[in-house]
Each structure stands twice: as C-alpha cells, then as structure tokens.
Amino acid sequence: MHLNARKKLATDPWFITGVALVLIITILIIAGPRLAVHDPHDMSFQPLDHPSSQHRLGVNDGGMDILAELLFGIRNTVAFGLVTGITGMVIGVIIGLVCAWFGGLTDNFLMRLSDILMAVPSIMILILTAAFFRPSPASLGLILAAMAWPGTAKAIRAQAMVIKNSLHIQAARQMGASGSYIITRHMMPELFPLYLIGFASKARMAMFMEASLSFLGLFDPSRKSLGMMINYALKYYYLDIWWNWLMPPILCLTLLIMAVTFLAVSLEKVFDPRLKEVW
C-alpha cells in the first residue's frame, strides 16, 4: 500500500488542490517582505485611503498599508500553526507510544489525563491565560499544543498496540531486537500516516485559534495577525472597505485552513490503515 500511495495521491483532487494552495501560501510567506513594499508598522500614510497603485489594498484606520499587514499576518498565523501543530504532534506521538509500550499504570494515568484535557474547552483556557499572563504568541502556541495532544496520542496508542503484538514484531523480538530497535525500525514507520494526520488537524485548529484570539484582541496589538485585521475592519464595516480590508484576511484564513484540511483528508484517505484497501 505504501508504494501505491504516491500514485494514488497524484490523482487525488483533494491532494492536488491542497498542494497547490500550500505552494501559493509558501510563496506568499517567503516573498512576503518583498511583495509588501511598505513596512507594516509604518503609520505615515493617509488613514482609510482607498486602494491605489501605491497601496494595492488601501490603508487602514491607523495609516498602515493593508497589503503589508496581510502578508505579515499570514506569516504569523502560519508560524503559530506550525509551532503548535509540530509540538502537539510530537507530544501526542511520544505519549501514545509510551502508553502502548509500557501499558499498565502509566498508560492508565496518561489516558485519564487525556480524557480530562479533551473535556476541557481549550479556548477558555487560552483566553484566560492570554488575558492574565500576557504570554508571547510562541508560549501561547505551546500551551495550546500541551492541550491538543490527546487526540493524536489516542490514535497512536491504539495503532501502536495493534502493531506491537503483530507477528513481525514478535519475530524481531525472537531475533533479540531491543525495545528501541522495535520502536524506531518497526513501529514508528508503521505509524507514519498518523503523524501527518495528527499534525494537520493540530495545525488547522491552531491557526483558527490564533485568528480567534487575535480577533478577541488577546495578543499584543502591534503584532500583525489576520484575526486582528478582521476585528479592525469590522469596526468600519459601514464604509465601503469590505472588499479591500475585511475580505482579504478572511479569504487568506479560509485558504490556509482549506489547504491543511485538503491535505489531511487526502492523506488520511491514503494512509489510514482502517481505510486502506486490502492488498
């Protein structure tokens, strides 16, 4: 099945769309500072200026170039998503493997902890933490990751327990393989699809969460972000700014989440053992 995956992905419209979106976003992120022309923090322009050749998307109420804000906002959102997604996935994989490998009390404790975390709405915790402690966006991302691992951990644990008792691992044990060998050579590669899926779902959730938090104004106001742009734009919705100020951040956020979702769905279809075709 792992060999057919490539062929299958190449013909999957979800995957192609997702990859195309990711490519566009990557270009925007890398080329962002160049495309922006203006400094996003430069407040010297005519506030609420309409789009012109100087300011493609116009100027906001604070006299800042909207295009520049947008490009820097995307970078921040994606960075937040990546940090949270990767950290959440790593924590989830480690905890899942630990539970599956050791079982018993460790497993029981960690699984009950994950149940608790799943029951608590993370947005509440994040709002409270952000409001009281004013942490940096990076630490907020880590806090989110620390609450987002249970899903991945449970999926990894379930699959790892199945693999752990499979015959080829018993065979490797008989050959004298150590625990670390079995985990790194046999179990980790086998679980690979779950990493992707875990990462995608975490990153998607994190980007949306970042937008929500900044929309609520819980981040440093000087930090450019898509959520905050939407927030400000909404204040002037009675002006004719929706297409140049309100829509771009909303569209960008939607495309970001779509890109990750499309990728996750297509990868899940191909890799999830439960959906896999019998070969």
Add this chain to the structure above:
Amino acid sequence: MVNITINELSVTYRVNDHMLLALDQVGLNLLPGRITALVGESGSGKTTLGKTLMGLLPEYAKVEGSVKLNDLEIVGASESGLNGIRWSRVAMLFQNGAANLNPVHRIIDQVAEPLIHHNVAKKAESMARAQKALESMGLNPSLGRRFPHELSGGEIQRSLLAMALIMDPDVLILDEPTAALDAMTKAFVSRIILGARDNGKSILLITHDLDLAKNIADDLIVLYLGQVMETLPAKDLFHNPLHPYTLALGRSFPSMETHRDLGGIRGDAFFRVLHNHPKSNGSVLLHSHVVGASQYHETTHPPPKGCLFQPRCTQAVADCTEKDVFLMEVENHQVRCLRGGIATEFHLEKVAKKYGNVTALAPTSLSLRAGEIFCLVGETGSGKTTLGMIAAGCLKPDQGRRIFEGRDMDRWIKEDYLSLAGKIGLVHQHPAQAVSHRFSVFDIVEEPLRIKKQGLNKEEIQKRVIDALKDVHLSTEPEFINRYPHELNMGALQRVCIARALVSKPSMLVADEPTSSLDPSVQAKVLKMLLNLQIEKGLTMLFITHDLGLARKIGDRVGVMLKGRLMEAGPTAQVMGQPGHPYTRLLIAGARGEIETTSFERESSQSQGCPFTSRCDRSQKCCFLSFPKPICRDNGGHNVWCHFPLI
C-alpha cells in the same frame, strides 16, 4: 573354532610417489558364530580389510599391525603358509560376480577346484561334492556344466558362495554378497549366510546394503576413510546410531523401514593420501590428506588434524579440527567422536506453561539430537506451538529447565540473549504477517544481522544476505531483493522468511507449520529445500505440523501431542508403522481419511488422568485417575505414555 584378532592394522598402497592410506589402525575381532558387518562409503577400506585377511593384497601394499588367526599371524606370512589357510580355513566371496570366474572353464570345475588343489579329495569325489554344493544353493543340477557367461547374476553369486563354502572354512569373508541380487535371491543368500553362522563360522560381511547388515549381522563396524568410526550392535543401526556418520549413512540408504525422504552426506571424500613434507628445519613430516571432488592435493598446506569426518560432520566444533580422536565406549557402542557421539542439541526438562487457568503444556521432557528433524504433531490446541515457542526462546515456561548446547537457556537469555538468538532460527506459520510490509526483501533478510550488530561491514552483510537467499533458491537480482512482501507469492515469501531465519547461521531451526499456508506443489519445493539445507548445514530442526503425512516424510523422530501432553515419541517409522498409543492410531486413521473411526471431542477435561480417555476404547479406571509413566519400547528410543499400549 577360530578367532580372528585384528590389531592396529594399517594398509598403505604406494601409487606413484604418493601413498594411499586404505586402513588406519583398525582393530576388531571376528568370533565364531557371529556375523560382523563392515559398512561405509566406497573407498572406506572395506574390501582392503577383507583381502588382508586372505593375504591377498598386491605387492605395492604395505601392511602394518597384526592379523591373527588363532595364533597364526597372517601379516607377513609366506605365500606357502598363506596357501595352507586360503579356502580351507579362510574363504572369501569376491565382489563383481562373473569377473571372478574363469570364462573358459565350466562352473562345476571351478567350484571343485579348491578341493582338488588342496588335495582334499580325488577328482570324482570333488566333482560330486561340488555338484551337491551347487544344488544346496538351490541351483539347477545341470547348471554346473555351463560356462560363466551362460549364468545369470544371481546364479553366479550363488555359485561363488558354493565355491567359498566348499571346503567348509572357519572364516567366511563375504564382499558385497548381495550387491546385484533381487529381493528374493537376496533372501535366499541371506538364509545361507545365516545357516553358515549357525554352523559356527566367523563371518565378515562387507556390504553397503544397510538393511542386510542390520537384519543378519550381529555387530556392525562403520568404516570411514580407513578408520573405524563406530562399532555398534546391528539392530541399533537405524534407531540409535551414535556417530553422525552412521546416522548420515542410515539416512542415505533407501531402507524399507524408514519413511523419511533420502538424505545424504554433505561433501565428499574419495581417499587419503599419505606423504612426506620436508619442513624448514630439515626434518620430514609424514602426514595424510583427505582428497575429495572439491579438494585437490596441493603442495603447501598444513597437515590435517583432528577428526577425519569433521569437514562433512554436521555437529563439528572447533576442537574437532584440532584434537586427535580415539574410539571410546558410549553405551554399548564404540564411537570415534570428540563429542561422544551425536550430541544432544536441545533438551527440555519438565517444562510447563499455563495461560491463566488453561494448561497449555503439562510438564514435558524432550531431547533433540544434533542434526535430527523432530516433528511435533497433534490437533489444534495440543500445545505444539507453545512447546515450539518455548524451544525458540520467545516464551518463558512456568517451570522446568531448558538446556541448549549444554547451557541453561534461561540463564543464557538473561545474560546474553543476542548470542542465543543467533543460534535459533524461527519460521512462523504465516509468512505475510511475519514480515513488516514496509521492509524490502533485503531488509527482511538483513534484519537479524542488523539486530545482532556482529561487527560486519556492509559488504559482508550483503554477502551473507545473498548467500542466505541462494540457500533458499531465491533470486539474488537487485530487482528481486528490492521488492516488497506484497509483490511476492506466499511460497517465495516463506522462503524469504526461512532465509531470514538462516542468515545468522543458527544451529537449531524451529519451524511452526511453515508450509500450512502453501499449496502442495510449493510446499513440496519448500520442504525439499529445507531437507537439503538440513543435510548441508546440519541443522537440528523442531518441525511443528498437524500433517502426519508431512511428518512421516521429513521427520527422523516424531512426537504426538494431545492437550499439552506428549502421548508418544519415537522414530518416525516406528510411531507411524506400529503406533503404541491408541491416540496415535486414531490420528493416523484420521490422516488416512478413515473418518468413520475418528471422533472429535469438544469439551476439555482438565483432569489428572490421560486426556484421551473419553475417546479411548481401552480406557479403564486408572486412565481417569493418573497420567501414565512412559513405557519404553525398543531401548528407550520409542516412548508411549499409555497404561495399556497397543502391542
């Protein structure tokens, strides 16, 4: 009454500037009324020994040691002295039938010749005696008037026997007396030989027909390249050989008694040359070499040391190449083996295993000898796999001891599992599940080496993997070794698994139903390959199967299990041919497809007694109360755990 005593007899033939060592310090006794059989491959010196007793060796043969006929020394005796005993006291039946007869004389003249030559009788009387001798061989009375070319092979052989017996000698040397004979004639000749034995003659039977040797001889002497490897009671030949060479000879012979497919002996050895080497310090070193098809005689090489059979032996250890080996007494055999005969590779002593309340294995003892295939058969749930996994070291028994190559296995597992794991290969029942589908063929076969980290570099690992794949007759093309399991068929995949089990060069292979997922033709291929591997590598094999037909074809010994207990264990031919346990009989009937006689019991009785009682027609009260102690048949080689065994 004549005793022949042979002491330290060595015979060397001088050929060109080299010497052929035909016999090396052979000692044996021929006693009146006993048949001693000499067996061994061609070139082992059997015929040379026979000819020495007659003083018939060519001039270029050098004889050392002594051969005594009572007090008369034959070695070095004068031609006239020898003529006095030839035919009258020691007679020989030569091999190659008609070649020993003069084609221009009638048969009867040749049979009567010894009598006339020794002046025992007048011509007329001699002819009459010869005629009688021929008739006593069951030959047509008019046959004596014919010429040798007018006789069939059987008639010639019987005429030669008549000739050998005509002077009523005390010692009879029979060189391949039945080599070219059909079964009926062979039986007739055997009867005559037995008759001669009963008349008090000492008989030396030189033969490669092991069935004949086993059936009519009393003692067996196994010769290998001029050395006595083992002397044993003839009846032990197939069931209890102690030297690996004797075992291998027995396996190579198409006996009517064994069911197993023919094996062979790996490698070859044609003869031994003896020669001098000038050494650097001026002295001269006299030493011998074994010459075979693949070994040529080179001028620079160290003199061979140690056991002669060692290059072909399946249980050779480092010492075997270094130390001198002498005949030693083991049981009632004499064995020339450093390891005291065939070693016990693996021994289980009262191992038991429970899963919760369910007894998977009641205390069971089992020994596997080096180089044998032991088949475990039985119904599902009989504990075969549990026993196999305990043997492979992946399952820890609740009680009992496991001894592998003379070391306590449990301690070994604790101390250094990796080195133990390299010595035991395991083949699983389901090849597709036993390999990771993310591994290529190369990765799969390489895995044991990768785990063991034996300090091999990349090329060495590559070579070992390729060799292992060659061993199991798989392609070694890069195109193949980079394939993934799902691209292979089951037969190929199972062979990949076998290659994986063999790549670390184990000494024992545990195979759990290795062919049950294969179709018959692929199964046949895999089994043939396994048998060949077993001969080439001398693997000890624990073969778990539910297929009795299979066990019969490949097993040296077979163990029958039921509900975690061994019911019967013994040589395959005996267990299959004359089962001692009613359960074995039932299993065989089931395997034959005689369904009306079989019954299948569903509920499990966890009682103290025999687990077969509820289905057994011989069961009595004691069967329900206690599990019987084993009853030994045939020297303990065949054990039956039954209160009322069959026969």
